[in-house]
Amino acid sequence: MLDLYRPGTSPLHSLSPGPKILVMMAAGTALFLVESLPLVLGALLLTLALYRLAGLTLGDALVQLRPLAPIFVIFLALQYWLSGPVLAAFVVLRLAALILLASLVTLTTRASDMIDTITRALALLRPLGVNPAKVGLAISLALRFIPVLGQITTDVREAQKTRGLERSVIATALPVAIRTLKMADDIADAIEARGYDPRA
Amino acid sequence: MIEIETVRLAYGDRTVLHDISLSLTERRIGIIGANGSGKSSFARLLNGLVLPSSGSVRIDGLDTRAKGKEVRRKVGFVFQNPDNQIVFPTVAEDLAFGMKNLRLPKDEIARKTDAILARYDLSDLRDHPAHLLSGGQKQLLAISGVLVMDPAYLVLDEPTTLLDLRNTRRIAAALEALAQTVILATHDLDLLEGFDRVLVFDEGRIVADDTPAAALPFYVERMA
Numbered sequence: 001m002l003d004l005y006r007p008g009t010s011p012l013h014s015l016s017p018g019p020k021i022l023v024m025m026a027a028g029t030a031l032f033l034v035e036s037l038p039l040v041l042g043a044l045l046l047t048l049a050l051y052r053l054a055g056l057t058l059g060d061a062l063v064q065l066r067p068l069a070p071i072f073v074i075f076l077a078l079q080y081w082l083s084g085p086v087l088a089a090f091v092v093l094r095l096a097a098l099i100l101l102a103s104l105v106t107l108t109t110r111a112s113d114m115i116d117t118i119t120r121a122l123a124l125l126r127p128l129g130v131n132p133a134k135v136g137l138a139i140s141l142a143l144r145f146i147p148v149l150g151q152i153t154t155d156v157r158e159a160q161k162t163r164g165l166e167r168s169v170i171a172t173a174l175p176v177a178i179r180t181l182k183m184a185d186d187i188a189d190a191i192e193a194r195g196y197d198p199r200a
Numbered sequence: 201m202i203e204i205e206t207v208r209l210a211y212g213d214r215t216v217l218h219d220i221s222l223s224l225t226e227r228r229i230g231i232i233g234a235n236g237s238g239k240s241s242f243a244r245l246l247n248g249l250v251l252p253s254s255g256s257v258r259i260d261g262l263d264t265r266a267k268g269k270e271v272r273r274k275v276g277f278v279f280q281n282p283d284n285q286i287v288f289p290t291v292a293e294d295l296a297f298g299m300k301n302l303r304l305p306k307d308e309i310a311r312k313t314d315a316i317l318a319r320y321d322l323s324d325l326r327d328h329p330a331h332l333l334s335g336g337q338k339q340l341l342a343i344s345g346v347l348v349m350d351p352a353y354l355v356l357d358e359p360t361t362l363l364d365l366r367n368t369r370r371i372a373a374a375l376e377a378l379a380q381t382v383i384l385a386t387h388d389l390d391l392l393e394g395f396d397r398v399l400v401f402d403e404g405r406i407v408a409d410d411t412p413a414a415a416l417p418f419y420v421e422r423m424a
């Protein structure tokens with residue numbers, strides 16, 4: 001979701017995130033009610049047409065699927081073996097359409113807009129003691145700092161490698177934990193310094 | 201004006217700032233001193249990130265203890281590591297964070313975002329993931345995120361320590377052009393050229409308080 005947003009001015013970009021997420025969820029559910037291969041194929045083509053509408057290419061669509069390639073292969077093999085080629089194609093195409101549809105939402109929606117929407121939706125849970133602004137901030141922070149944590153882990157592992165310690169889990173985990181805690185402290189200060197009021 | 205009156209600061213039973221009294225009225229004030237001498241602690245007192253153990257700090261008459269929220273609005277703070285003060289995934293989103301905290305309307309947020317991005321030559325990076333920026337761009341973004349909140353004072357704690365020479369110069373040029381009062385803690389003495397006043401810290405005390413022409417040689421001598 002983090003690096004996914006592609007700036008643009010297409011109708012899909014300007015659609016507000018709430019309806020976009022709802023339509024995506026409805027379409028995703030509908031996909032599971034569809035039982036015929038041609039219909040699923042049609043849904044997949046329609047999704048790809050929406051990618052074009054959003055100014056995205058077929059390549060962009062494929063990139064969304066690539067991380068899941070191993071799962072596709074396993075599904076395909078399993079379904080082929082269990083129920084034959086038609087059903088195997090059906091299952092895999094349906095999964096692909098679903099993933100592409102979900103990715104389309106994140107590709108055309110800024111993380112901040114998505115978070116605002118989630119925050120507004122969570123306002124319904126306020127009577128249960130949920131503070132939507134806090135949840136929103138937590139989601140943003142997670143999106144922002146997951147890549148930073150990855151970087152810290154890489155740095156530490158490289159430093160330990162020069163000392164021949166790269167195999168030791170503790171030699172990596174401990175410095176990562178310490179640096180992360182220090183980072184969390186700094187982030188909390190920065191959030192406070194920038195005028196965030198947790199009671200608001 | 202910043203008024204610091206008989207301030208002592210302790211963490212637990214360890215006193216890290218001893219009996220400091222000053223008033224700061226100059227436009228450019230430098231803070232130097234060895235590691236652990238109390239620069240950061242002093243800087244943090246100025247926007248109420250830490251409160252004095254005794255004595256008081258007032259910003260334009262506002263006590264940091266009683267008026268924390270107003271003080272933070274007046275005094276922007278830039279930390280050493282920009283990575284830890286950029287809290288949103290993309291550039292424009294992060295710039296908006298402080299302005300949203302100030303409850304600025306959406307169109308004003310958009311307008312100020314455009315203006316600051318143009319000013320620091322970051323317009324192309326509007327929707328760029330923050331973690332892919334260079335060190336210098338990150339620090340410029342961190343400074344921008346504070347400036348869009350229109351503080352009257354800007355406190356910076358070693359903002360160039362993690363940067364290379366070229367980016368240090370970019371930050372220096374940015375700081376020079378600011379209308380705000382700038383209070384800058386640094387190890388980079390070159391940055392203090394043209395400053396009005398320099399405070400030299402040593403073990404929690406101010407051991408010199410003078411123009412750069414007098415304070416910098418004093419500090420260099422003392423460290424030798």
Ligand SMILES: Nc1ncnc2c1ncn2[C@@H]1O[C@H](COP(=O)(O)OP(=O)(O)O)[C@@H](O)[C@H]1O
Nearest residue numbers: 211212216233234235236237238239240241242
């Ligand atoms: N949160 C803290 N808790 C305890 N001691 C601290 C804390 N922050 C700083 N110190 C101590 O206070 C002293 C001054 O630190 P600091 O203000 O960070 O100096 P400088 O910025 O000049 O390096 C140091 O001895 C440091 O170890």
Ligand SMILES: [Mg+2]
Nearest residue numbers: 239240241357
């Ligand atoms: Mg410091």
